[in-house]
Amino acid sequence: MSIVKPTIVEKWQKKNKYGRPGTPLNYTKVAIHYTGEADVKGSATVNYFNNVVANGTKVNGKYVYASAHFVIDLDGTIYQLIPTDERCYCTNSANRYAIGIEVATTGQDNHYTDATYKSMVHLCAWLCDRKGLDCKKDIIRHTDVVGRAYKLCPIYMVLNPSKYTQFKLDCANLKAGKIKTSNIINCTNGKGKVTVIPTTATTKTxxxxxxxxxxxxxxxxxxxxxxxxxxxxxxxxxxxxxxxxxxxxxxxxxxxxxxxxxxxxxxxxxx
Ligand SMILES: [Zn+2]
The missing domain is CATH 2.30.30.40 (SH3 Domains)
Structure with a gap:
């Protein structure tokens, strides 16, 4: 079952040693992150990676090395900065095998807007589908790689593990064709609703x-x-x-x- 590629806005980063070194990648995991500050637009994160970090910028006297393959905005727009067959600097030791996705969040608990959640499910399911990965196993959180003491990222998915499980299930169901993107319901917005698999009209005998x-x-x-x-x-x-x-x-x-x-x-x- 192959799923339709989501709409992606290309914002290619120039090759540079701080974010896009050009190292080949054959990814086997898809790592999700949060951009760090709620209600900041993803486009601002894209701008920071492409126009600040990529030019060389120092924080506390040290150059910042950071980037992401994708950034998902509050309105659901998916930006791509780095080709999926090149490494990014997003997930520490997992950079050599993982796609890195930065996701904008909203509210005090850094949950996701409906549009962001839908794009996140669609993108992750599609990325898993094209490499034959298992959404339930191969979608990971930054914290799974670096540990909780280092960073809670994405913080909502680390502090709400049942929502993280639901998210991966939604990805798996989309990948398997059990649901359509129009069926996806945001489980993170506090409304207590989750995506349900539509029952196909049973033909009567x-x-x-x-x-x-x-x-x-x-x-x-x-x-x-x-x-x-x-x-x-x-x-x-x-x-x-x-x-x-x-x-x-x-x-x-x-x-x-x-x-x-x-x-x-x-x-x-x-x-
Ligand atoms: Zn992270």
Whole structure:
């Protein structure tokens, strides 16, 4: 099951030693992060990586080395800064095998807007799909790599593990085609709702009830040579096919025999 690529806005970072060294990557994990400060636009994070860090900037006298493959904004826009076959500087020791996604957050608890959540599920599911990865196993949090003492990232997903599990389940269900992107419900906004797998309309089974004793046939005709027996009034049988005929139609029953469709002899019902 391959899923549609999400809409991605390309903001390619120039090659530079602080964020895009050009080192090849064959990713086996997808790591999620949060940008660190709620209600700051993802576009500001893109600008910081591409136009500040990439040019060489010092914090406390040391150059900053930082970047991400993708940044997801508060309005759900997905920006891509670095090709998926090159390393970024996002997830410490996991940089050599992980895609890094920075995600903008909102509110005191750094949860996700509905649009951001939907994009995050779509992007992660798509990234897993194209490499045959398992969403439940191969989507990781920054904290899974560096430990809680180093950083709680993404903080909402670290402090709300059941929501993180739901998020990975949503990714897995999208990847498996069990849900569509339009079905995705944000489980992080405090409303207590989660994505549900839509139930496909179950097709009802068609039956007939015999009103008057009538012959059954081995073929879809009324010739006496095809008569193989008789069914009696009151019996009920499963219809598997309706045979359109000139004259009176016939039903093929589950047992393989044919019977008249005439309402004088049989009554149809569905269940
Ligand atoms: Zn992080």
């Amino acid at each position: 068609k039956y007939i009830r015999i009103l008057k004793d009538v012959n059954i046939h081995s073929k879809a005709d009324f010739n006496s040579s095809s008569v193989v027996g008789k069914v009696t009034a009151g019996g009920a049988y499963t219809v598997v096919e309706t045979i359109k005929r000139t004259g009176t139609d016939m039903y093929k029953l589950k047992s393989g025999v044919y019977i008249t469709a005439s309402p004088k002899y049989v009554e149809v019902f569905e269940r």
